[in-house]
Amino acid sequence: MQYGLDDEYTWYEWAEALPTEETPSPELHAIAAGFAAHARHCLPTWCHAGALSPLAALARAFGPREAGLAQAQGLQVSHLRFLAAPQLTEQLAALPDLTGLEGVEVSGDEGSKLAPKESAALVQLAKLGLRELDLEGVPSSKDIEPLRPTLARLSLLLQDKPRATELFERPWPALRELRLERGNATDMAGLAALLPAMYERLPACEALDLFETSITKKVPLLEAMPSSPWIAQLVALRISDHDVPPDRLMHLAQVPFQRLRHLGLGISQARPQLANALASSPSLSAVETLQIHAKVGKAGLQCLIEAWPHLRRIAVWDPPTESVDEVIETFGLRPFVARGGVVVRRVS
Structure with a gap:
C-alpha cells in the first residue's frame, strides 16, 4: 500500500x-x-x-446525478459523494447499479446526522463489501457495526456519538486508514487510554490522521505515543491541531517508528526547535513526504532536508506567498527541488 x-x-x-x-x-x-x-x-x-x-x-x-450519467455511458462508478446524510437511502436507491462500489463520502453541514432510517443504507453498503466510508454525520456504533469486517478506510466527524472509545471497543480487522475530525478533549483522552490495546484492535492500520481534534495540554495522547507499539508501526501520521503547544510535539521525536514514511504536522505552533528535534530522531530518517507549517522557518526546513535523505516532497502550509516559485526562493528549497517537489497550501 x-x-x-x-x-x-x-x-x-x-x-x-x-x-x-x-x-x-x-x-x-x-x-x-x-x-x-x-x-x-x-x-x-x-x-x-x-x-x-x-x-x-x-x-x-461523482455525486448521484453524475454517477447516473456515467453508468448510462457504460462506466463503472467506484466512489460516490452525497451532499446530505438524511437522503442517503433514497439516493442509493435511485442508482440503477451499485456493482463495484468501493467508497462512499457523505458530506454536508457540520452537525448533520444520519437519521434512524439511514442506518439501513449502511447495512446495504456493507452487503456490497464497501471498503471506504467518510461521514460528516455521526452513526451509532450499532449502525456502523455491519461495516466492521470489511472497511479499510474510515473517516469520521466526532461530535456527540460515537466517542472514540466506543468506536474501538471491538477490533477493526481490515481497517488500514483512520481519520478522526473535530473530536473534543474527552474523545482524545479516551483514545490515549486505548493506545496500549490499539495494536490488537487495529492490527492492519497503517495511517492515522487526527484533524482539529483538540489535543490540548490536558490530553495525554502525544505523551502516550512513544510507548505505543501501534503508533510505532504506522506508515503515515498526520496531526492537524492549532492548539498543540510546540513542546508537546517533541514527544513525536521519541516514538520508535519502524515504518513511518509520511508525516504531516498542520500545526501553526511549529518552530525551528521542533524541526531540530525531529531531524535528530533516527526513527524518522526514512520519511519521504512531509507536510509542515511555514512557521518552522527556512532553517527548520533545511535542517529536515539535510537529515532526511529519502525526503521527496514537502507541502508548506500557510507560506507568506501563494507562488510556489517564491516559496522555493524564500525557504531556500532550490536544491531540494532537484530530488523532490514542493506544494503550497493555504490553510488559514
Whole structure:
C-alpha cells in the first residue's frame, strides 16, 4: 500500500472540470484519463492507498446525478459523494447499479446526522463489501457495526456519538486508514487510554490522521505515543491541531517508528526547535513526504532536508506567498527541488 500527500487546490480545479449532462462520452473518458494521471502524484485524500485507475479517479468526485450519467455511458462508478446524510437511502436507491462500489463520502453541514432510517443504507453498503466510508454525520456504533469486517478506510466527524472509545471497543480487522475530525478533549483522552490495546484492535492500520481534534495540554495522547507499539508501526501520521503547544510535539521525536514514511504536522505552533528535534530522531530518517507549517522557518526546513535523505516532497502550509516559485526562493528549497517537489497550501 502506498500513501502520498494531496494538493487540495489542484484537486478542486480538476473537480470543477467534471462532466455535465451534456458532456459526450469521449470527452468524459479524456477527463478521466487526465485526472488519473494527475492523481498518481496528487491524491484526493491525504493518505489514500495506491495509484488510481482512470475511472476510479474520476468517479471519486461523482455525486448521484453524475454517477447516473456515467453508468448510462457504460462506466463503472467506484466512489460516490452525497451532499446530505438524511437522503442517503433514497439516493442509493435511485442508482440503477451499485456493482463495484468501493467508497462512499457523505458530506454536508457540520452537525448533520444520519437519521434512524439511514442506518439501513449502511447495512446495504456493507452487503456490497464497501471498503471506504467518510461521514460528516455521526452513526451509532450499532449502525456502523455491519461495516466492521470489511472497511479499510474510515473517516469520521466526532461530535456527540460515537466517542472514540466506543468506536474501538471491538477490533477493526481490515481497517488500514483512520481519520478522526473535530473530536473534543474527552474523545482524545479516551483514545490515549486505548493506545496500549490499539495494536490488537487495529492490527492492519497503517495511517492515522487526527484533524482539529483538540489535543490540548490536558490530553495525554502525544505523551502516550512513544510507548505505543501501534503508533510505532504506522506508515503515515498526520496531526492537524492549532492548539498543540510546540513542546508537546517533541514527544513525536521519541516514538520508535519502524515504518513511518509520511508525516504531516498542520500545526501553526511549529518552530525551528521542533524541526531540530525531529531531524535528530533516527526513527524518522526514512520519511519521504512531509507536510509542515511555514512557521518552522527556512532553517527548520533545511535542517529536515539535510537529515532526511529519502525526503521527496514537502507541502508548506500557510507560506507568506501563494507562488510556489517564491516559496522555493524564500525557504531556500532550490536544491531540494532537484530530488523532490514542493506544494503550497493555504490553510488559514
